[in-house]
Amino acid sequence: MSVLVMKFGGTSVATLDRIRRAAKRVGREVANGHRVIVIVSAMSGKTNELVGYVNETSPLYDAREYDAVVSSGENVTAGLMALTLQEMDIPARSWQGWQVPVRTTSAHGAARIEEIPDDNIRRKFDEGMKVAVVAGFQGVSPEGRITTLGRGGSDTTAVAFAAAFDAVRCDIYTDVDGVYTTDPRISEKARKLDRIAFEEMLELASLGAKVLQTRSVELAMRYKVKLRVLSSFGEQDDAAGTLVCDEEDIMESKPVSGVAFSRDEAQMTLISVADRPGIAAAIFGPLSDAGVNVDMIVQNISEEGRTDMTFSLPTDQVARAEKALLDARAAGGLDFRDLVSNMDVAKVSVVGIGMRSQSGVASRMFRVLSDEGINIKVITTSEIKISVLIDRKYMELAVQALHDAFELEKAS
């Protein structure tokens, strides 16, 4: 018995008519001989409505009650999807998280799935059920309370079910038809990728390409779940969408697979910091305590015992970071002359597993930007990624120039 997992996001189940269209896709996979586990999100807009109720009722809400309220949207879609499939004469039933049960940690609002026993659903499959419809995004804590997995959590639900049922594939139906070499709104030359490696997808997801929840990609990588991203709209064939898979299943030989970017980065510089051993800890300790997520860090060459320290962070954490650093200076643990924040920056990254075997990617990237007259403020690299911080006004130019330079519009 081969199990296929299909996940439909909020826009794919936004109306009864769209639920019917999604159910038809499920019906085709049943006709292909699969048992299908369908993971559904809430109808788009419903979760936001519920979150709005909670925030208006209690700005500092009890996360357990938040979860009890916001999880209800998925329950509605799951029941409606099961009814729609039944109308098509496909044996189906719905499952809420606690019914499976999807066992999670007690970290309400951001719970992690710990275990999905497969016996209840398998027994129903054995009795003739063809489709199990499961409410995504939710689970149940060891205390028997409802938990949610955080925004985008239905992707993670889908991958976790695919792992638990050893599924042949996990298809994520969404409002885009796959993963692109870059955002088509920035570069019209953007090309849909047929395949992408888990590690590349992870870098892209965390860099701001909002196709899949990062955690779902981590989970798919760990459990070797074949993950496919494809559109709920328009006709599909088996080769549709983008397959996120193991590195060895990828044939492309290019050093770079995609160009990512993020506008939500700010740059902060501490000027004339007294340079001494332990200075990095004196700066980043207080920031960490204040919950600031520092990304890139550059320390300038030290002169006469003083140095400048530059780092990047999410724009919405700048005020918190400034307070933490000024407090640290006032407390005497940190000595700097000035603190300068710059919100008009952007991060641009090239990502590709090919970098492991092909050298010269960094120097080529820097030359391309230099030729366009774009100044690089900060650089970070990983094994399969090079990121630069630049003035935000040059972001689109940089993305297009890099897309051209690495010939991403051409399939290899």
Next chain:
Amino acid sequence: MSVLVMKFGGTSVATLDRIRRAAKRVGREVANGHRVIVIVSAMSGKTNELVGYVNETSPLYDAREYDAVVSSGENVTAGLMALTLQEMDIPARSWQGWQVPVRTTSAHGAARIEEIPDDNIRRKFDEGMKVAVVAGFQGVSPEGRITTLGRGGSDTTAVAFAAAFDAVRCDIYTDVDGVYTTDPRISEKARKLDRIAFEEMLELASLGAKVLQTRSVELAMRYKVKLRVLSSFGEQDDAAGTLVCDEEDIMESKPVSGVAFSRDEAQMTLISVADRPGIAAAIFGPLSDAGVNVDMIVQNISEEGRTDMTFSLPTDQVARAEKALLDARAAGGLDFRDLVSNMDVAKVSVVGIGMRSQSGVASRMFRVLSDEGINIKVITTSEIKISVLIDRKYMELAVQALHDAFELEKAS
């Protein structure tokens, strides 16, 4: 530890603001030293929206999926009520039916509560929780699926919790401020009753006074739950509303407590039926098989071996009843000359436990109607009720005349 049950209907929790007003009432009872179990309905309109989704998806729906979908509205209100109470610094948490668990039969859409274990909630009370907020209208079947109790089921949830926790009282907050001697829209002399006996309330509920679900009154009577109906709107004191209680707790000595009426009754007459033993079975057997709920029955005096048979039934079952009787005649099991239906009738009833001890109520009722020139078509009586079928155009006149004659505007 004295437990009080408070139930808030859909209009009482229709907005976040109304939920706050309801929470304030709960807070006052907590301040009075009670532990409170709050039963909530869905925000008004929500359940209808969900029922609409189901009906549009699947006209002949799977009742198990119907229940999974329509129960979600109560979950939202329960979480929001708990959050609102927490904002007022009152320790509270929400419970969905399966979490208590509210164990029911598997009769989806019209399940009966079988058991409510009190240990989970009592343990939380012992740990300092002051209010348990429970989603009304729902439970869980022996198979672990979500059930609902039928429309108005939250009243039944409330009474069942009051019985399970041996509550001091069960307060039903609704959009009317109690039970009246008759509908104030029909008679401006209608007076709110301070107390009414369970059996009177049962007769009134089934006669069309839509204040409480009939099943909740039956349950309260069986378990001796003191039931109070009162309004969520406007200020309340302890004597507010109407207390539904045991007969021995009632001081009123009037023979009649209230005048009820129903417009949804039709009269049907079979003319010239061959009168023979078993004729009633030949008529009412096919009607029962067709799901027709016959209420009042009159058989005229038989002459020359033939008789007329008149009965009343809900207006929306007339077509079905006609078909059943004509089919029975065609099949040869029943012989009558003509079938006449009359939709322009109404049922008017006087109800009162005082009838048991005071005679002459029926003759007084008939004289009052006669004095107003109102012809009585059918009569039925029980120990505490007399009902008559009359022309619908006289319904308001009959109600007002009876209300005057039995002096219901005066407290006894």
